[in-house]
Amino acid sequence: xxxxxxxxxxxxxxxxxxxxxxxxxxxxxxxxxxxxxxxxxxxxxxxxxxxxxxxxxxxxxxxxxxxxxxxxxxxxxxxxxxxxxxxxxxxxxxxxxxxxxxxxxxxxxxxxxxxxxxxxxxxxxxxxxxxxxxxxxxxxxxxxxxxxxxxxxxxxxxxxxxxxxxxxxxxxxxxxxxxxxxxxxxxxxxxxxxxxxxxxxxxxxxxxxxxxxxxxxxxxxxxxxxxxxxxxxxxxxxxxxxxxxxxxxxxxxxxxxxxxxxxxxxxxxxxxxxxxxxxxxxxxxxxxxxxxxxxxxxxxxxxxxxxxxx
Amino acid sequence: xxxxxxxxxxxxxxxxxxxxxxxxxxxxxxxxxxxxxxxxxxxxxxxxxxxxxxxxxxxxxxxxxxxxxxxxxxxxxxxxxxxxxxxxxxxxxxxxxxxxxxxxxxxxxxxxxxxxxxxxxxxxxxxxxxxxxxxxxxxxxxxxxxxxxxxxxxxxxxxxxxxxxxxxxxxxxxxxxxxxxxxxxxxxxxxxxxxxxxxxxxxxxxxxxxxxxxxxxxxxxxxxxxxxxxxxxxxxxxxxxxxxxxxxxxxxxxxxxxxxxxxxxxxxxxxxxxxxxxxxxxxxxxxxxxxxxxxxxxxxxxxxxxxxx
Numbered sequence: 221x222x223x224x225x226x227x228x229x230x231x232x233x234x235x236x237x238x239x240x241x242x243x244x245x246x247x248x249x250x251x252x253x254x255x256x257x258x259x260x261x262x263x264x265x266x267x268x269x270x271x272x273x274x275x276x277x278x279x280x281x282x283x284x285x286x287x288x289x290x291x292x293x294x295x296x297x298x299x300x301x302x303x304x305x306x307x308x309x310x311x312x313x314x315x316x317x318x319x320x321x322x323x324x325x326x327x328x329x330x331x332x333x334x335x336x337x338x339x340x341x342x343x344x345x346x347x348x349x350x351x352x353x354x355x356x357x358x359x360x361x362x363x364x365x366x367x368x369x370x371x372x373x374x375x376x377x378x379x380x381x382x383x384x385x386x387x388x389x390x391x392x393x394x395x396x397x398x399x400x401x402x403x404x405x406x407x408x409x410x411x412x413x414x415x416x417x418x419x420x421x422x423x424x425x426x427x428x429x430x431x432x433x434x435x436x437x438x439x440x441x442x443x444x445x446x447x448x449x450x451x452x453x454x455x456x457x458x459x460x461x462x463x464x465x466x467x468x469x470x471x472x473x474x475x476x477x478x479x480x481x482x483x484x485x486x487x488x489x490x491x492x493x494x495x496x497x498x499x500x501x502x503x504x505x506x507x508x509x510x511x512x513x514x515x516x517x518x519x520x521x522x523x524x525x526x527x528x529x530x
Numbered sequence: 531x532x533x534x535x536x537x538x539x540x541x542x543x544x545x546x547x548x549x550x551x552x553x554x555x556x557x558x559x560x561x562x563x564x565x566x567x568x569x570x571x572x573x574x575x576x577x578x579x580x581x582x583x584x585x586x587x588x589x590x591x592x593x594x595x596x597x598x599x600x601x602x603x604x605x606x607x608x609x610x611x612x613x614x615x616x617x618x619x620x621x622x623x624x625x626x627x628x629x630x631x632x633x634x635x636x637x638x639x640x641x642x643x644x645x646x647x648x649x650x651x652x653x654x655x656x657x658x659x660x661x662x663x664x665x666x667x668x669x670x671x672x673x674x675x676x677x678x679x680x681x682x683x684x685x686x687x688x689x690x691x692x693x694x695x696x697x698x699x700x701x702x703x704x705x706x707x708x709x710x711x712x713x714x715x716x717x718x719x720x721x722x723x724x725x726x727x728x729x730x731x732x733x734x735x736x737x738x739x740x741x742x743x744x745x746x747x748x749x750x751x752x753x754x755x756x757x758x759x760x761x762x763x764x765x766x767x768x769x770x771x772x773x774x775x776x777x778x779x780x781x782x783x784x785x786x787x788x789x790x791x792x793x794x795x796x797x798x799x800x801x802x803x804x805x806x807x808x809x810x811x812x813x814x815x816x817x818x819x820x821x822x823x824x825x826x827x828x829x830x831x832x833x834x835x836x837x838x839x
Contacts, residue, residue, distance in 0.1 A: 356813060504658075
């Protein structure tokens, strides 16, 4: 039957068409499979190498499956001087920074919808305008220095509290909430703070979740502020520590080798420059991998934050 | 009469109260955005941090004259500008990649596969540049995975220096930023595709349009406005490459080609302690960027009747 169909010119065109379609599908699936592998493989490569025998991974022979599985690397890197402090700093700046930004954005976004505020439009524009310029590296550095923020933990938090784009997001969101809610609460005698706390905060949950997750990831990944404003090693974030390890991994390996915990280690668990570098990398990326499934839901709103800020 | 007056008075009082409540935040905004602008005057001084501004010597336009008059400095500036433009233009030239990515991904019918692709290609966007460099180091250093593989397969005897060499530096930087940003960049387009009226596709299919015609005549036009806005923004940001990517990848071998403006300002300003000349340069950069943004915005208003900022 298919043979007879092939003979009619019309059917052969359909056949042609579906052939082209099939080729397209094969091409499309192949290209996307390759792209996906290129994006995912490096993470996989890091992880299998950190749990494989260190002498094998240093020789570059672990490419597809882990061999000689052990978890000594993770125990050893946490004994590295500085890593647990840096982890604490990173966690603290992520949590405190995200909370501050979320609360400030929520509050300001809400307050800027209050028509009664004295010169509301002017203040709003003043804040929003800051998105479009910056003073530059050196003036910022000198300002931070004069404000006594260099070499202080608060340099991670305070400058990041007021984020104009987040404020715009919240303001737009609040404007979509019926004002009758606020009016009813005010008739019942609620002050502005109570309205904010009891009505606006719960109603804005979705947008605040987006802001929370994106500012948390931003805080966790931030590297430049440590580089520019902080020289005290106690205040280094994990990202900065990783960067410093990347530049001095050889000497680190000797450091670990000579330390007590690894004294009787064999070749498979003996720390090498490679094992330290990769293990710390996995420690840095693991929290991102863990929260990633959750924040996928907030991507579309988030990209607006990213595109305007960037 | 008396009553309305008192109402308006309490209203005004409340207005001041609201203002006072946001005042602390306004101060923060002022402190970290407007106040640092005063630092631009450092570019007219020979600023030494130890002496403070009052102790530093006023030098007028000296730094600007050096930037543009001194031939060594001029050559430096040209090199940095060449790097900046090369990197920016490469990224503007490939800015349609996420658009294509979205259009082609939309043609995949398997929801599971689509989701998997989206999940895994977006992931690199959420890691820092330091981590990207760490990955680059693991894969492409002289003892990295790629070199071991090439040597084991007897393709090459000596390790190829992917990272510490100055070959194709701009292209490598483009590849890394594409690796990091492609999946993420396509999300906005995928969202726009999801918003396209499905009846358009059905009507076109009834009229005999095939897959490629649908992609070309319905999906693509639906995405072009978004593309245009992003393109305009990247043109406005042509001088702003950021420094993080280039900072982590820079080394003695590739410094010549990797130093973009932002990185150069850091290297001369903070590392080299040339505060004043770096400020002069970044001030010029800021002024050009803001004017570019206004031009682009004006252009967008003229062409599309919509502003982008």
